[in-house]
Every structure is written in structure tokens, then in C-alpha cells.
Amino acid sequence: MQLTVKTLLNFKEDYPLFISRDVRLTEKKDRRIEVKVDARCGSKGVCPDCGKKCPGYDQLPRREFIHVPIWGVAVVFLYRLRRLQCPSCGVVAEVVPWSTGKSPLTTSYAWYLSEWAKLLSMQEVARQFRSTWHHVFTSVEMAVAWGRERMDFTNITAIGVDEIHWSTKLGFMTLVYQIDNHCKRLLWCGEKRTEKTITDFFDWFGEARSLSLNFVCSDMWKPYLKLIAQRAKNALNILDRFHIAQKLSKAIDEVRAGETQSLVKRGMEVVLKHSRWCFLKNPENLTDKQKVKLKDLLACNLKTIRAYLLKEDFQNFWDYTSATWAGKFLDQWCTQVMRSKLEPMKKVAKTIRAHKQLILNWFEAKNEISLGAVEGQNNKAKVVIRKSYGFRTAKVLEISLYHKLGKLQVPELAHVYF
Ligand SMILES: [Zn+2]
Numbered sequence: 001m002q003l004t005v006k007t008l009l010n011f012k013e014d015y016p017l018f019i020s021r022d023v024r025l026t027e028k029k030d031r032r033i034e035v036k037v038d039a040r041c042g043s044k045g046v047c048p049d050c051g052k053k054c055p056g057y058d059q060l061p062r063r064e065f066i067h068v069p070i071w072g073v074a075v076v077f078l079y080r081l082r083r084l085q086c087p088s089c090g091v092v093a094e095v096v097p098w099s100t101g102k103s104p105l106t107t108s109y110a111w112y113l114s115e116w117a118k119l120l121s122m123q124e125v126a127r128q129f130r131s132t133w134h135h136v137f138t139s140v141e142m143a144v145a146w147g148r149e150r151m152d153f154t155n156i157t158a159i160g161v162d163e164i165h166w167s168t169k170l171g172f173m174t175l176v177y178q179i180d181n182h183c184k185r186l187l188w189c190g191e192k193r194t195e196k197t198i199t200d201f202f203d204w205f206g207e208a209r210s211l212s213l214n215f216v217c218s219d220m221w222k223p224y225l226k227l228i229a230q231r232a233k234n235a236l237n238i239l240d241r242f243h244i245a246q247k248l249s250k251a252i253d254e255v256r257a258g259e260t261q262s263l264v265k266r267g268m269e270v271v272l273k274h275s276r277w278c279f280l281k282n283p284e285n286l287t288d289k290q291k292v293k294l295k296d297l298l299a300c301n302l303k304t305i306r307a308y309l310l311k312e313d314f315q316n317f318w319d320y321t322s323a324t325w326a327g328k329f330l331d332q333w334c335t336q337v338m339r340s341k342l343e344p345m346k347k348v349a350k351t352i353r354a355h356k357q358l359i360l361n362w363f364e365a366k367n368e369i370s371l372g373a374v375e376g377q378n379n380k381a382k383v384v385i386r387k388s389y390g391f392r393t394a395k396v397l398e399i400s401l402y403h404k405l406g407k408l409q410v411p412e413l414a415h416v417y418f
Helices: 005-012 107-119 122-128 133-149 195-205 207-211 222-231 241-265 276-280 288-299 303-319 323-338 343-354 356-360 373-387 394-405
Strands: 018-025 032-039 056-059 063-070 073-079 082-086 090-093 158-167 171-180 183-191 215-218 236-239
Touching: 005 018, 005 032, 018 073, 063 107, 107 122, 107 133, 107 394, 122 133, 133 394, 158 373, 171 195, 171 373, 171 394, 183 195, 183 373, 183 394, 195 207, 195 222, 215 222, 222 236, 236 241, 236 356, 241 303, 241 343, 241 373, 303 323, 303 343, 323 343, 323 356, 343 356, 373 394
Parallel strands: 032 073, 158 215, 215 236
Antiparallel strands: 018 032, 056 082, 063 073, 082 090, 158 171, 171 183
16 A cells, blocks of 8 residues: 555544545645545534534634644644534534644644653653643643543552642642552642641542541641541551651751851861761762761761761661560660750650650551652652753642653553554
8 A cells, every 4th residue: 555644644543524635745944744634525513512413504714733743744634613503502613533622732642742741841842842832731731631530549548648849939739649559649739738738638539538548648747647637537647757867867967067167166177078968868879989988977976977876776767577666766766865965856856756656657557558658759759840940830730740640541542643
């Protein structure tokens, strides 16, 4: 068979009621392939409201529908929509199988762009296909709406709540993940980090589903703890390892900053120079140079070093298998810290003591939730933000997060060209 653009089109897009007549490559500067589409002679149009086939009485002006490009050459469908006289709905413009509503893109092309936008940022997709950011965004928005309408809510037993700081002006976004071993994904996101935000989540999630949760992982923020206890009554609230590690890292940073200041006063600041990452990174992630630096630092009896060793010691907590022994370890660790005279560390120890039971709850969830599940999802969310060089509005960020982390379903159509 001789290959023409028409055969290729009929192979990919089969619309029995429509035919593509004239396919041409334009002569103008921006060369493109124009495909003139016509309704089959004598065929009726489909009413968008009731789906009935109705006779047409006139045609609207010609519209362009941008389709998937071939070898970097833009492809457009040209078609004049028919206006129909529907017996039940009145005068309406027909629906066509390659497009939904007012979008200037064909549905296939919208799915094609949105699938690419899972791998690249929206700016990159726009550049790659000589499209616009707006077209890519509306395609992603369509894909997200489609997928969220068809979300599967069965068997959600564990969720994790967390927030990311994404904009200096707009602040936080609260994210709720499913963290079951069989499925980890983003379930919901809401602007800011307030009691209302988390209330909105539980309202959206629904009472029955909230009551069938077994585990909710969160940080120690009071409104979270309160609302989780109220709304997910049957769930065990656990604290993520990562939130405690964050608090410890922050405390070390404060000790180090304080100590650097006092060393500067005494003309000895060189000791702690360039040491920040030695204390914050996990020992196995340090570069050789940083390892040497850390070894030198450990040889001095500095406050920062003592804080660092206390943080390292805390890591042992997660290796316990029995909650009783882990509890004893926690008590000892806190006592040691309270004697350390390191104020920022003492603050963390107090928080840990106050939430001891919540932290120990971890041992009941241990076999069902993996350690750092929330942290893993959160890191993915951060990558989305970093790769896109920031988002202008909360809505754009939300759509992008759902698209990349929501594990949303797609129709068959999404794979026709992808
Ligand atoms: Zn109708």
C-alpha cells in the first residue's frame, strides 16, 4: 500500500462518520500539514447534550484543531462544525470525535502532550513540540480532571500528611499521600497549612473512608494531631521518622551557628568553617574531603560535635523491634540530652518526651508501612517543583503534583501516539 498522510491518519484515527479529503503541505513560511475534514455525505451530527443523532441545518465558520505533529511538521484538522436542530435540546453545535468542547487541540494531541508532561516539565514539553505553555497546561489539566474522576478509593488503609514550602509569597501546600505498601501516591493537596486545610481533606475523603483508616502518619503539629484523632477515630497516629530527623538537624544547625559566633569572637572560627554539611548529611553520603573534616572535628570537644553525636545515637531508635525496649532507649536518650546543656537539643528532647506514645506507635505500624514513606513522596514533590523552576499559582502546582504523583488512570487514547 502506498503510504500517504491520509493512510497514516486513518490508521490512527478512525472516524466512520467523517472523512479527510484534502491533505496538503502549505507553501507559507511556517509550513504545516492541513487536513480538510468533512462529514460523510448524508450523515447526521451528534447532539452534545443528549447524544442523539440529529439533522444539521447550517455550518459554523471553519475551525482549526491542532493535531500530533509528524516529523516536526505541525498538523491541523480543518472542519466546519454543523449546527443541529435537536428535538430535545434545541439548536446546538455538534460534537466531533477528535475534540472536546472549545479546546484548539485534538483530544489525541492533548493526551500526547500530557503524557510527555509526566517526563518533562511543561516548559520543556512546550519547547519540544513548538506548542505553548498554555496548551500543555490545559492538556495536563484535562488529564488530571479525567483521572481524578475515576480514582480508585478501595483499600486505602494508611495515609501520610505533610507540607511543602513552595513559594516565598504563598507559603505552604499541604499534601496527603496514600502510603500503603501496595500503593503509594498523592491523594490530595490543599493550599496553606491550617486547620481548615486538613478539615477540607477529611471532608473530601469522606467519613466512611476516614473511619476505615488504620494508620495516619503526620508531624507533631497540634491541629493535625487533634483533627486526626477526631476524624480518623480508628487510626493509629504515627510520627514519621523524617519529621524527627528534621527537628534534630535544625537543632544541630542552631548549636553550630551559636558556636561559630562565639568562636569568631575568640578568633577560632576556622575550625567550623565549611562544616555544615558534615553534620547534616548521613555519614555514608559524605565526600572523602568531608569525611576527613568530620574526623578532625570529632577530635575537638565542641558543642556542635556533641549535638551531632546525640543525633547519630538517636538513629538506633529505629532499629529496635520491641516497643518496650525502644521506649527505654528513648527515655535514656532524652535524659542524656537534658544534661547536655545544649539548649536547641533540649528543646527537641522535650518535644520527643511529650509525644513519646505517638513515636512509639511506629512499632505497631512497622510491618505495614515502610520507614520514610512520607519522606519518599515528599522528595518526589520537591523534584517536581525544582524541575519546573517554580510555579506561578497554587492551582498550577496542584495540577502538576496530581499529574506526576497521583498515579492517575489514563484512557487507551493516551497511548495511541505515545
Ligand atoms: Zn440533544
